[in-house]
Amino acid sequence: MSHAEPVQVPLPVPAPFTGRQEIDPDVVRELVSHFTYSDFEEAQELILSALQEVNEHFGWVSPEAAQIVADHLGTTINRVYGLLTFYADFRTEPRGHHHLLVCHGMSCYVQGSQQLIQTLQDRLGIADGDTTPDQQLSVQVVNGCLGVCDRSPVVKLDDTYHGPVDSGELTDLIQRALAVHREEAQHGASAAE
Amino acid sequence: MAHPQPSSHLPHLTSKDEFLAFQQQATARWDAMWSGDRIVASVGVGSSSIAKGALDVLDRARQELGENGIVREVSGNGAFWMEPWIEVKRPDAPPIVYGPITPDDVPAVIAGTREDLAIGVRGDEAFGTIPPLSAHPFFAKQTPLLMRNSGVIEPDSIEDAIARGAYAGYFKILFEMSEEDAIAEVTTAQVRGRGGGGFPAGIKWESGRKARNHPKFVVCNSHEGEPNVYKDRHLHESDPHRILEGILIACIACGAERGYNYIGGEYPLAIKRFRQAVADAERLGLIGHDILGTGKNVAFRVRTGGGAYVCGEASALMYSVMGVRGQPRTKPPRSVEEGLWKRPTVANNTETLANIPDIIVNGGEWYAAMGTEGSKGTKLMTVQGPMQRLGVVEVEMGITLNTLFNDIYGGMKEGHVFKGVQTGGVSAGPLTEEHLDIPVDFDSLGKVGGMLGSGGWVVFDQNVCVVDFARYLTAFNRYESCSKCVPCRLGNPALVEILDRIRLGRGTLDDLALIKRTSKHIIELSLCGLGQVAPVPLLGMIDRYEDEFRRHIVDHECPTGSCPIHAPQRELVAAD
Numbered sequence: 214m215s216h217a218e219p220v221q222v223p224l225p226v227p228a229p230f231t232g233r234q235e236i237d238p239d240v241v242r243e244l245v246s247h248f249t250y251s252d253f254e255e256a257q258e259l260i261l262s263a264l265q266e267v268n269e270h271f272g273w274v275s276p277e278a279a280q281i282v283a284d285h286l287g288t289t290i291n292r293v294y295g296l297l298t299f300y301a302d303f304r305t306e307p308r309g310h311h312h313l314l315v316c317h318g319m320s321c322y323v324q325g326s327q328q329l330i331q332t333l334q335d336r337l338g339i340a341d342g343d344t345t346p347d348q349q350l351s352v353q354v355v356n357g358c359l360g361v362c363d364r365s366p367v368v369k370l371d372d373t374y375h376g377p378v379d380s381g382e383l384t385d386l387i388q389r390a391l392a393v394h395r396e397e398a399q400h401g402a403s404a405a406e
Numbered sequence: 407m408a409h410p411q412p413s414s415h416l417p418h419l420t421s422k423d424e425f426l427a428f429q430q431q432a433t434a435r436w437d438a439m440w441s442g443d444r445i446v447a448s449v450g451v452g453s454s455s456i457a458k459g460a461l462d463v464l465d466r467a468r469q470e471l472g473e474n475g476i477v478r479e480v481s482g483n484g485a486f487w488m489e490p491w492i493e494v495k496r497p498d499a500p501p502i503v504y505g506p507i508t509p510d511d512v513p514a515v516i517a518g519t520r521e522d523l524a525i526g527v528r529g530d531e532a533f534g535t536i537p538p539l540s541a542h543p544f545f546a547k548q549t550p551l552l553m554r555n556s557g558v559i560e561p562d563s564i565e566d567a568i569a570r571g572a573y574a575g576y577f578k579i580l581f582e583m584s585e586e587d588a589i590a591e592v593t594t595a596q597v598r599g600r601g602g603g604g605f606p607a608g609i610k611w612e613s614g615r616k617a618r619n620h621p622k623f624v625v626c627n628s629h630e631g632e633p634n635v636y637k638d639r640h641l642h643e644s645d646p647h648r649i650l651e652g653i654l655i656a657c658i659a660c661g662a663e664r665g666y667n668y669i670g671g672e673y674p675l676a677i678k679r680f681r682q683a684v685a686d687a688e689r690l691g692l693i694g695h696d697i698l699g700t701g702k703n704v705a706f707r708v709r710t711g712g713g714a715y716v717c718g719e720a721s722a723l724m725y726s727v728m729g730v731r732g733q734p735r736t737k738p739p740r741s742v743e744e745g746l747w748k749r750p751t752v753a754n755n756t757e758t759l760a761n762i763p764d765i766i767v768n769g770g771e772w773y774a775a776m777g778t779e780g781s782k783g784t785k786l787m788t789v790q791g792p793m794q795r796l797g798v799v800e801v802e803m804g805i806t807l808n809t810l811f812n813d814i815y816g817g818m819k820e821g822h823v824f825k826g827v828q829t830g831g832v833s834a835g836p837l838t839e840e841h842l843d844i845p846v847d848f849d850s851l852g853k854v855g856g857m858l859g860s861g862g863w864v865v866f867d868q869n870v871c872v873v874d875f876a877r878y879l880t881a882f883n884r885y886e887s888c889s890k891c892v893p894c895r896l897g898n899p900a901l902v903e904i905l906d907r908i909r910l911g912r913g914t915l916d917d918l919a920l921i922k923r924t925s926k927h928i929i930e931l932s933l934c935g936l937g938q939v940a941p942v943p944l945l946g947m948i949d950r951y952e953d954e955f956r957r958h959i960v961d962h963e964c965p966t967g968s969c970p971i972h973a974p975q976r977e978l979v980a981a982d
Contacts, residue, residue: 247409254728254747257728257729257730258707258709258727258728258729259729260729261671261709261710261711261712261726261729262709262710264712265671265710265712288729292729292730295730295731296712296729296730296731299712299714299731299732299888300671300711300712300713300714300732301712301713301714302671302672302712302713303712317633318633318634318790319633319634319790319828319831319832319862319864319878319879320634320790320791320864322633322875322878323790323791323792323864323865323866323867323870323875324791324792327874327878327968355672356633356715356882356885356886357631357632357633357670357672357713357715358632358633358634358635358636359457360453360454360457360636360639360673361453361454361457361458362454362486362634362788362790362796363454363486363487363796363797364457364458365790367457374457374458
């Protein structure tokens, strides 16, 4: 890895945020209604699963959603927040329009994932758990393993795995995703007119 | 998350005879499928192959065959290098496996005109010029017991599983064998805990059975949070009924009312397939009240984790199941005395429990005949790094690392030179070239500072700087520390700071002594297994590669150029 002055690559002008950010309380109620229990012990066992369901659906868990889960399972929001902040899978802030997972498992590490994380920091100014100020891209460094080790170092942008990628390819990938998104937004705007 | 419905065509079995009849029916269905005159195409779908487009291959096969054949969604077979793959059985030929393929290859492959893509015949005999798959170097030295059904059965089909022998051990303990005899078989088999600890399962079961409190529980620990292991995920995806059967046998043997399986939340496909297996088994009457008319009751619950490595520790896992923060507690009392909901709880690793059905069916002696003196049976392994082939394999205990790396995994990729191998996930030190002849089992590796652990090996090459690698491993433990006890919470960040100093070329020779002193505190004073081994990989790295550490400190240079020694000031803050 060279340590020359990093090239500042300007990002395309991002489109307005269109991702699913708002959490509809009725949907949350519908999601947690599947979790039925016969006693308080069982209700407690279900807190994590219910939160996971909400987190998977919306990409994060809002205070309001946490309150709904707590009410449904007969516990307190304090306890729910204690879990949300302890377990790494949960987010308490909304994701960006695009979500990037960078695998930082050992297999990816020995083949260069550290440099990918450094690139994100240097070029985009975002680290693990951050979202770009325009809400376009959020990044999560997976401290476990995405399980696609024959493609290491691997990243997962939205629903697609990409690998092996190097720093340049990762920057390209992000720029392309943001650019496509911008085009779509423009196209959508002109179609609406 | 999926809330699976049981397959509606399954009957509810209420007696021994009904189960036997169902078993016969399932076997007949299986045999008819493979001897019929329809083409059978099976696509290996697992989370690793989905990432490479296996679902598109599956769709294409469905379009292509339509009503003229059977398309099956089986799981991956452990060989990641040949994914996505498809197995085609034509009426006049044995099943042939093709891979890696693209959706566009599917029509030609099904028509049988792409022999160039064929890898082998599933079975032991060649077909024309196509060799048997079992002769391929990746498979030749494997001993598939747990992975016998990987890529063969449809994981969502309980009939496939039963036709291939699932629930035979459960049947045996329900009708033909006493609970004591079953535990005796497990003790004779000397099967040791596969999660890394190596504690004999028979002894654990014995004390679980003797515990006087009721109700009792059995918990299967399927939370593998290590950054390099996915054997349990593979087992869940390929043969969920084997795990379920193992847990149910443990429940009956220990007199437990309820079985749990705690699965890491990052494995959606594994969770989905396992939940389906539970729903089907419940529908069939293998779980619930008065199982097959024996009067025995076992309930079952699947719980999922939230991505905390420490939840692999048994007491933390139980707290996580109970819906609180997964932080370990001091022992005693051990969990067989006071575990889940303060009741006696037997906690075993997935792989340990997956071994149980075969032990009950074939007997402990049969199992104990495999492996080495102190470590019996087989072990699932994953090797990562710049290797020719990657995947999950199952080998007999006592195989040498050389055989594993060079024969099965095909050696290093071109342009990469073997530098070392990190063992035991993040809990042990690295090994170098001179150790590759050591047999792999629970005891031999510990003598040279390595560890079998859960069977994950990470091979690293000349491009990896050991100081940076040691920092990575320590930073992982820093990140995953549950923050309950001080030595681990403050000690690991301190170690990372010292390592960062060395990486930046500002270390002193005193730092090496400081690392050793700090590590000693963390190892001796931490509460749980995570803290007690957290500095071990770092100490191992220093032990093996002291020269390289010294070069960073004394000569201010990083031999591989990965450390930011000459970086401009603004780059000095690490990204994580």
